[in-house]
Amino acid sequence: MGILAHVDAGKTSLTERLLYAAGVIDHVGRVDDGSTRTDSMDLERRRGITIRSAVVSFELGDLTVNLIDTPGHSDFIAEVERALSVLDGAVLVISAVEGVQVQTRLLMRTLTRLRIPTLLFVNKIDRMGARYDELLADIARLLTPSAVPMGAVTDLGTRQAKYQLLPLENKALKELLAEGNDQFLAKYLDDEIEPEDCRRELVEQVRRLRVHPVYFGSAMTGEGVPEVIDGIREWLPRATGNNDEPLRAQVFKVERGPAGERIASARVFAGRLQVRQPVAVHHGATQDAGRGASTYEVKPTSVQVFDRGGTRTADTAEAGRIVALRGLKQVQIGDQLGVPTGQGGQLFAPPTLETVVRAQDRVKLFQALQQLAEQDPLIRVRKDARGQISVNLYGEVQKEVIASLLEEEYGLAVSFSETTPIHVERPIGTGTAVREIGESGNQWCAAVGFRIRPAPVGTGIDYRLEVELGGLPRAFHTAIEETTRLTLQQQGLQGWEVVDCRVDLIRTDYVSPVTVAADFRRLVPLVLTQALQEAGTRVYEPVNSFDLELPPDSVASVIAKLAEANATLENTEVAPEWATLKGRIPVGRIHAFEAQLPGLTHGEGVLLTTFDGYQPITG
Incomplete structure (x- = not known):
């Protein structure tokens, strides 16, 4: 199972409590002291945040739990993505003080889309400002209408805060379960519901994502944690894999x-x-x-x-x-x-920002970044024609993490340029180029020809052969395809990655035994670029769809700022207490708009953005 949350909601502290309850550790570590079991990186201990997913296995009675503690900061959303791909169930942690935050909503939306049964744990009930009824209303409005409280809190917001479970057959739970099952509804109307009926139906509906039990407590004091452990054991589904099946x-x-x-x-x-x-x-x-x-x-x-x-x-x-x-x-x-499952794929958006990285030893820097990219496939490393090295990012905090890793693991001190959006190029026509052996401008013992044309959006690079496969040694075909993909990834006509194009290999030739694979690796970029120049490209910028909630009296000023940010408004709903704006905004304008939002909305505006593709850039 996974423990997920917005940064600082207390999920690593909850992990410590679970390990303590299972007898794995003999005292509970503190994030602030850097003494937690799952935050092992120096930077994690210094910053008090989780950066890399950590796995720990323990026993809760007869149940073996493989727990994956995931990062909460939005800059490390890719790390969360990998954990989600292997989960049976999850616990989503929410702070009783800060409430439902933007990242909490994104995580809940993703857990629901992936059909992962989830319990909610509201942490920090012992903190001043902790909420109960109001927070449950926010959970129902912003996360899921099928959330049901499993207990009540006394002395909320004080050190003496206590959590007590409600009887399983309480009215709120029975009504929610009745909404999801007609047979249960009939029993409920006839007043024939037994505690065991509730238990059996709750297990079934949690696993079908019809119900999300909500527990309250404090990971710091341990209050409410035994109840959450019982909830994990009873409601979350157990692994169903069979040892006798194929791997x-x-x-x-x-x-x-x-x-x-x-x-x-x-x-x-x-x-x-x-x-x-x-x-x-x-x-x-x-x-x-x-x-x-x-x-x-x-x-x-x-x-x-x-x-x-x-x-x-x-x-x-x-x-x-x-x-x-x-x-x-x-x-x-x-x-x-x-045996491949065919499932998976990217759950979250790809990174849409990049920054140039500089160091004294450029060769060592490039090698080190490539090793980091092996660990994180969404860290894409690019080297342009001038030798500048760029990496893809989700946000500014990632810069600090990359700098820390490069210094600690490779002894490299680095600096970064200002973060900029990642654009892409798409072909707008058809281009063809061929270079023959002995032809002017071809100093290698190899011939190659390409045709490039647009392909449907989302295709990537559709590489095809229009030559006989046996007309060339296999190693040469591999060299041509690898170099083609690398070239289009690193050097479009405007310097951006070329996507959504069909590339046909239309001509090959070589001289045996003189020709080597390196001849093709050097020739391909020249011919490919020539074909691309004939086809022409258009540059596209990344855009996000946004969902913005704000007080009604802020709508006019916020719409004006959205217009300044080149955003397009698609839907506006204004209610007496709350307003919602929906639309699309260029990724490069989000950071400045977000900085202005608290002042425009009295600190009450909540912006949720989701990657929504690319649009042609003007100017």
Whole structure:
């Protein structure tokens, strides 16, 4: 299961409480002191935030829980995405003081879309300003109308705050369950509901996402935590994988060990994973279009199973387990092992910002960033024609994390340029270019020709052959395709990645035994760029759809500022107490608008943005 929350809602503190209750640790660590079990990076301990997902396994009675503590800051949403792909259930933590925040809404929306059964835990009931009735109303309005409180709080907002469970057959719960099941409704109307009927129906409806139980408590004092543990045991579904089925597993995290070797964390959904036994690795099965997919075989040299707060070396990992694997040299996050499920893909938007990174040793910097990109496939590294190195980002906090990692792990001091939106280019016509052997401007013993034309939006790079596959050694075909993809990724006519294009290879030739793969790797960029120039490209900027809630008296001034930000308004609803604006806004204008929003809305405006594709840039 996963524990998810907006930053600072207390999910790492809740994780500590669960570990303490399971007997894994003998005292509860504090985030502020940097003494928590799952925040292992120095920067995590210094900043008091979670950056990398951490796995810990423990026993709650007869239930084995593999817990994944995920980051809460929106800059690390990609890290959350990987954890979600392997979950059976989740606990979403909400602060009783700050309430439902923007990131909380994004996470709940994603959990619902992925059909992950979820319990809600309202933390910090012992803090001044903690709310109960008002917060439940916000949860129903902003997160899910099917939330139901499982207990009540006394002495709210004081150190003496206590949480008491309500009887299972309470009126609010029975009415909510009756809405989702006609048979239960008939029993309810006839007043024939027993506690066991409620229990059985609640289990079923939580697993079908018809109901979300809400618990209150304090991870700091431990109040309410035993009740949440009982809720996890009773309501969240248990893993159903079978050891006798073919192996199905998915990699959700890649890190490097002390010797620089790759360590892949994977969830085993079904079957058995055995050390030194061949395993099929499906790369790109869940990646975005146009990046290419491949399958290869590998033998894990070490299998470690997460168990009882640590890891243990095992010959075999069974269904339902989380494992750390060594010996998978090419493995990447998202790769599937055994039989591919075909599920996955990107759940959250790709990063839409980038920054130029500078260091004294540019070669070492590029190598280090490429190693970080192996651990995080959404850190894309780009080197332009002038040798400038850029990385993709979700936000400003990521800069600090990347700088810290480069300094701690590679001894590199770096600086960053101002963050800018990532644009893309798309072809607007058809272009063809061919270079023959011996032709002026071709100094290599190779010939190649391309045709480039637009492809449907979202296609990526549709690479096709119009030449005989056997007319060229396989290694040369590989060199041509790899260089084609790399060239389009790094150098469009305006310097941006070229997407949504069809590339046909229309001519190849070579001279045996003189020609080598490097001849094609050097020639392809020149011919491809020539074809692209003939086709022409248009530059597109990233845009987000937005959902903005604000007080009615702020609507006029906010609409004026949205117009200044080149936003388009698609829907406006104004009620006596609250107003909602919906539309689209260029990513490059969001940061400035967000900075003005609190002043325009008396601090009450809530902006939720979601990546919504690209639009042609003007000017």
